[in-house]
Each structure stands twice: as C-alpha cells, then as structure tokens.
Amino acid sequence: MAAQESPSPKYRRIADALKRAVAAGEFGPGDRLPGENELMARHGVARMTARQALGVLTSEGLAEARKGAGVFVRDFQPIRRRSVPRLAREQWGEGRSVWAADVPDRELVVDEVSVGEEPVADAVAARLDLPPGDAVIVRRRRFVLDGKPVLLSTSYLPAGLVANSAITRPDTGPGGVYARLAELGAAPARFREEVRSRMPAPEEADRLRLPAGTPVILISRTAVTADGRIVEVNEMILDSSAYVLEYDVDA
Amino acid sequence: MAAQESPSPKYRRIADALKRAVAAGEFGPGDRLPGENELMARHGVARMTARQALGVLTSEGLAEARKGAGVFVRDFQPIRRRSVPRLAREQWGEGRSVWAADVPDRELVVDEVSVGEEPVADAVAARLDLPPGDAVIVRRRRFVLDGKPVLLSTSYLPAGLVANSAITRPDTGPGGVYARLAELGAAPARFREEVRSRMPAPEEADRLRLPAGTPVILISRTAVTADGRIVEVNEMILDSSAYVLEYDVDA
Numbered sequence: 001m002a003a004q005e006s007p008s009p010k011y012r013r014i015a016d017a018l019k020r021a022v023a024a025g026e027f028g029p030g031d032r033l034p035g036e037n038e039l040m041a042r043h044g045v046a047r048m049t050a051r052q053a054l055g056v057l058t059s060e061g062l063a064e065a066r067k068g069a070g071v072f073v074r075d076f077q078p079i080r081r082r083s084v085p086r087l088a089r090e091q092w093g094e095g096r097s098v099w100a101a102d103v104p105d106r107e108l109v110v111d112e113v114s115v116g117e118e119p120v121a122d123a124v125a126a127r128l129d130l131p132p133g134d135a136v137i138v139r140r141r142r143f144v145l146d147g148k149p150v151l152l153s154t155s156y157l158p159a160g161l162v163a164n165s166a167i168t169r170p171d172t173g174p175g176g177v178y179a180r181l182a183e184l185g186a187a188p189a190r191f192r193e194e195v196r197s198r199m200p201a202p203e204e205a206d207r208l209r210l211p212a213g214t215p216v217i218l219i220s221r222t223a224v225t226a227d228g229r230i231v232e233v234n235e236m237i238l239d240s241s242a243y244v245l246e247y248d249v250d251a
Numbered sequence: 252m253a254a255q256e257s258p259s260p261k262y263r264r265i266a267d268a269l270k271r272a273v274a275a276g277e278f279g280p281g282d283r284l285p286g287e288n289e290l291m292a293r294h295g296v297a298r299m300t301a302r303q304a305l306g307v308l309t310s311e312g313l314a315e316a317r318k319g320a321g322v323f324v325r326d327f328q329p330i331r332r333r334s335v336p337r338l339a340r341e342q343w344g345e346g347r348s349v350w351a352a353d354v355p356d357r358e359l360v361v362d363e364v365s366v367g368e369e370p371v372a373d374a375v376a377a378r379l380d381l382p383p384g385d386a387v388i389v390r391r392r393r394f395v396l397d398g399k400p401v402l403l404s405t406s407y408l409p410a411g412l413v414a415n416s417a418i419t420r421p422d423t424g425p426g427g428v429y430a431r432l433a434e435l436g437a438a439p440a441r442f443r444e445e446v447r448s449r450m451p452a453p454e455e456a457d458r459l460r461l462p463a464g465t466p467v468i469l470i471s472r473t474a475v476t477a478d479g480r481i482v483e484v485n486e487m488i489l490d491s492s493a494y495v496l497e498y499d500v501d502a
Contacts, residue, residue: 012377052383055373078447089502122271178502191500196329197448197466197491199310203260215448215466215491240448240466247498249442251340251429 011049014039015056022062022073029075033063079103079145082246087191093182095174103145111149112142113170117159124156127222127233135159137168139177142207149208150242155234161186177232178223186231188223193247195219197240208239215240262300265290266307273313273324280326284314315462325492330354330396333497338442344433346425354396362400363393364421368410375407378473378484386410388419390428393458400459401493406485412437428483429474437482439474444498446470448491459490466491 018034021027034042039050054071057063062078065071079102085091086101099108120128120136128136136156143151155177157167165180166172172180178188196218200210208216217240223232259267269285272278285293290301305322308314316322330353336342337352350359371379371387379387387407394402406428408418416431417423423431429439447469451461459467468491474483 009377009380009382011383012380015377048383052373052377056377083498083500087500087502121267123274188502190502193498193500195446195468195496195498196494197468199464199466201307201310213450215450217446217448243447245446247334247444247446247500249334249338249444249498251338251439251441 010043010045011052012056014043014045014049014053018053018057019062022057027073029073031073032069033057033071033073035070078244079108079150079242080244080246083191083193084246084248087188089187092175092178095179097176098178099143106145108150109144110141111144112140114140115168115170117163117168120156124233127220127230128156128158129230130158135163137162139167145242148239148242150239152204152207152237153234154236155232157181157232161231181223181231186225186229188231189226190224191221192224193219193221195245200237204237208237210239211241217243217245219245261294261296262303263307265294265296265300265304269304269308270313273308278324280324282324283320284308284322284324286321310464329495330359330401330493331495331497334442334444335497335499338439340438343426343429346430348427349429350394357396359401360395361392362395363391365391366419366421368414368419371407375484378471378481379407379409380481381409386414388413390418396493399490399493401490403455403458403488404485405487406483408432408483412482432474432482437476437480439482440477441475442472443475444470444472446496451488455488459488461490462492468494468496470496 027033033054036047036050036054039045039053040047043050054063058065058071063071063073081102086098091101092098102108116138117135118138119133120130122132124136125132125134130136137159139155141153142149143153157177161184162168162180165184167177167180181187197215198218200208200214200216204216210216217238219236219238221234221236222230224230278284284305287298287301287305290296290304291298305314309316309322313325314322315325332353337349342352343349353359367389368386369389370384371381373383375387376383376385381387388410390406392404393400394404408428412435413419413431416435418428418431432438448466449469451459451467455467461467468489470487470489472485472487473481475481
C-alpha cells in the first residue's frame with residue numbers, strides 16, 4: 001500500500017528517465033533531447049504524453065525548447081538548494097559540507113577564500129547581538145560551478161567565540177564551520193534565512209560574471225544555538241539564473 | 252593583512268553612511284537625500300563618485316530618483332513574509348487569512364480576483380499529479396498594499412476535489428482556501444515553496460507597476476495533505492522591492 005500510494009503518471013516516468021539520462025551525461029549541455037515522435041515510439045505513448053514529459057524538463061529549467069528545432073539540454077542547470085536537508089545536522093555533523101548537498105552530482109568549488117579579523121560593522125553587530133566595533137571573524141568566499149561563479153558568501157562569527165578554532169583558517173575541516181561550532185559547544189540548532197532580490201551592484205555583476213538583465217538573490221542567514229545565541233550571520237549573493245531555493249514549511 | 256584586503260571603494264563608504272543615516276531615522280520615508288553637489292562638498296569626491304553612492308541606494312530599492320528633483324527615501328516598507336507563522340494551521344484554521352500575517356499593521360487588499368474552471372496546463376498537471384487536460388479551479392488574484400500592486404497569485408486546485416465548495420467563489424470565507432480544503436478532508440499538512448528571481452515579462456511589470464530595473468521574485472508553492480496528496484499549486488509573482496521572505500529551518 002504505502003509503496004503504491006503515489007504511482008507517477010506515464011509522462012512523469014518518461015521525464016524522470018530523461019532526467020536520469022541527462023544526469024548520467026548521456027545528453028550533455030546543448031544536446032538535443034529525443035523528440036515527441038521518438039518518445040511516442042520508444043514508450044508507446046500518445047503525442048500529448050510525450051509533449052508533457054518534455055514540458056517537465058523545460059518548466060524545471062533543465063532544457064529549453066527552440067522553435068522548430070526541438071528541445072535541448074540547457075547549458076547551465078539551476079542549482080536546487082534544498083534548505084532543509086542541507087542545513088540538517090546529519091549533513092554537517094557527519095563531516096559533509098552543507099554546500100555539497102546543493103549539487104549532489106556536480107562539484108561546487110571555492111575558488112576564492114579570505115579569512116580575517118575585523119571590527120564588526122553596525123548592521124552586522126545588531127544581527128549578531130554584539131556591541132558595535134567588537135571583533136568578528138569574517139570569511140569571504142566565492143563558489144564556482146562548472147567554471148561559472150554562482151555565489152558570493154560572507155560569513156561573520158564572534159571572534160570571542162571562534163578565534164582559536166579552525167574557523168579562522170581557509171580550510172575549516174570536515175563538516176565546515178558548523179561542525180567546528182559544535183565542537184566549541186555552540187552548535188546551531190536552527191537557522192533563519194531572509195531572501196530578497198535586486199539588480200546587482202556593478203562589482204557584484206563583475207565577480208559573478210552576470211549577463212546584463214540578471215538579478216541577484218540575497219540570502220541573509222542567522223545561525224542560532226539551542227539556547228538562543230546567534231553564532232553566525234552569513235550574507236550570500238547568488239546568481240539568480242543559477243538557483244532555485246526550496247523551503248519546506250509545516251502547516 | 253587579511254583585514255586590509257578589500258577596502259571598500261569611496262562611493263560604497265558614502266553609500267553606507269547614507270544607509271546608516273536612513274536606518275537611524277535621520278532621513279525618513281519620502282525625505283530628500285543630500286544631492287550630488289552636497290555629497291561632493293561634504294566628502295571631497297568627484298561628481299561620478301557621489302552619483303555612484305546615490306545609485307547604490309536606488310539600486311537596492313532604499314531610495315528612488317525623481318527626475319529633476321533629487322533622490323528620495325522610498326516610503327514603501329518591505330513586507331516581511333514570515334513563512335512559518337503565516338502557513339501555520341493556527342492562522343487559517345482560526346479563520347484568518349494567511350496573507351494577513353504578512354502585514355500585521357497594514358492592509359493587504361485584493362483588488363482583482365477571477366475564478367474559473369479550466370483544463371490544466373501541462374506544467375501544472377505534472378505538479379498537481381493530475382492527468383493532462385483534467386479540470387482545475389484557477390483563482391487569479393492581485394494584491395495591493397498602500398495603493399501599490401505587490402503580488403500576483405494564481406492558484407490551481409483539482410476541480411474534482413473543490414468544484415462544489417466556496418473555493419470556486421471570489422470570496423472563499425474565513426480562513427480562505429486552506430480552511431475550505433480542511434472541511435473537504437484535504438487539509439494541507441505541509442507546504443513546499445520554490446523561490447526564483449528574474450526580470451519581469453512586460454505584462455508582469457505592467458500589472459505590478461514596477462519601476463525599470465526591478466526584478467520579480469517567483470514563489471511556486473505546493474500544498475500537500477498528511478497522506479501525500481497535492482491539493483494546490485500556487486504560482487506567485489512578487490515585486491522584489493516590496494518583499495523580504497523569511498524562512499526558518501531546523502538543524
């Protein structure tokens with residue numbers, strides 16, 4: 001019964017097969033996918049079903065229809081950023097990077113990283129519950145996927161808490177910052193993300209190599225311990241064409 | 252050394268000072284900010300630098316340029332859309348609108364609403380787990396805050412489930428669609444929201460009265476019952492300058 005409870009419709013199964021073929025590299029970026037006629041013949045389905053299957057891939061941004069030519073694998077596949085599993089303690093608690101959860105089959109690489117101690121700026125001080133001017137450890141990183149910069153991340157942590165940990169080093173070790181915070185007795189228990197969007201400032205467009213007319217998504221995340229202490233503020237700037245953010249909310 | 256590595260450019264420091272002044276209430280909503288000449292004199296910078304500093308505030312949606320008159324603090328305060336409390340059953344289960352949670356002290360008004368039955372489009376059929384062409388009830392609404400359209404919402408529900416309920420009427424009654432779904436034995440138990448951003452299509456810019464250079468945020472929400480049935484897909488298009496989306500995630 002439970003196994004039966006959501007039988008997927010035919011077009012969905014065909015779409016899933018196409019997605020697997022794309023993920024396996026059978027069809028690469030820019031390649032033409034099988035057309036409606038071919039899908040009809042191969043799967044013994046009606047034209048409408050074949051069209052729907054292809055429609056799933058285009059509506060999810062994995063492929064694009066070119067008039068009269070067919071449906072082609074998009075050169076750049078959006079990163080599906082699933083907030084619940086990526087921030088779960090099972091991820092970073094077992095030594096995996098929260099970033100690795102975003103692109104299970106591809107490699108999200110940090111190509112620029114700098115870490116330093118700075119006096120905290122007013123806006124961040126307020127969010128970290130720190131007195132103005134207090135020292136923070138600032139970690140600035142740029143993430144690149146398939147050779148394209150997709151994300152700028154600036155993380156602020158109270159220096160009083162983390163100054164003697166690997167958090168002050170470019171490589172923070174297995175599980176990253178959150179695993180190190182846990183070792184310091186300051187494991188995040190919950191996160192709040194604030195999401196906005198706007199056009200990029202010139203230097204942001206430059207660092208993310210954004211085509212004209214591409215907005216950025218801003219995510220401002222605070223990490224809070226079980227006893228309510230704010231231990232990190234992370235300001236992220238994302239190439240909006242590269243990301244879908246996914247959030248699950250209970251009723 | 253590390254702390255020195257990215258000293259902010261002059262225009263950025265001036266912009267930050269202006270932002271602090273706005274945050275401190277030195278300039279209120281609708282107030283004129285210092286002009287280029289004043290910034291040049293006060294900070295000893297070139298016109299281009301002063302212009303860039305003001306450009307930061309307008310591009311971030313904090314201020315707006317009015318031709319020939321100067322740059323003014325926007326008198327539009329972003330809507331803080333807190334997903335967890337707004338979608339909680341305590342909200343709609345007790346007869347309140349989920350939309351009311353967004354603007355506790357202001358009035359978010361529906362100024363356009365249309366409801367009808369349509370054959371489901373392919374992309375939505377896939378998400379609702381419906382066979383292609385099945386009938387859905389489609390609710391299209393525009394929401395206005397302080398006289399400005401801020402959100403377009405298109406909600407799709409299986410006609411087979413809701414055809415005989417108040418969901419087919421413009422006014423769905425206390426607690427709205429989710430309260431009516433609960434009465435039909437199809438109460439949402441969880442929601443998934445997918446968030447993207449892009450520049451608006453011309454008709455979207457028109458309906459939301461977006462100034463040039465303002466992206467839209469897209470939220471695609473599915474409502475799922477406790478036994479895994481998808482009972483609603485809601486496609487929302489938001490004026491990005493009007494919204495901050497807030498999500499809470501447990502570690």
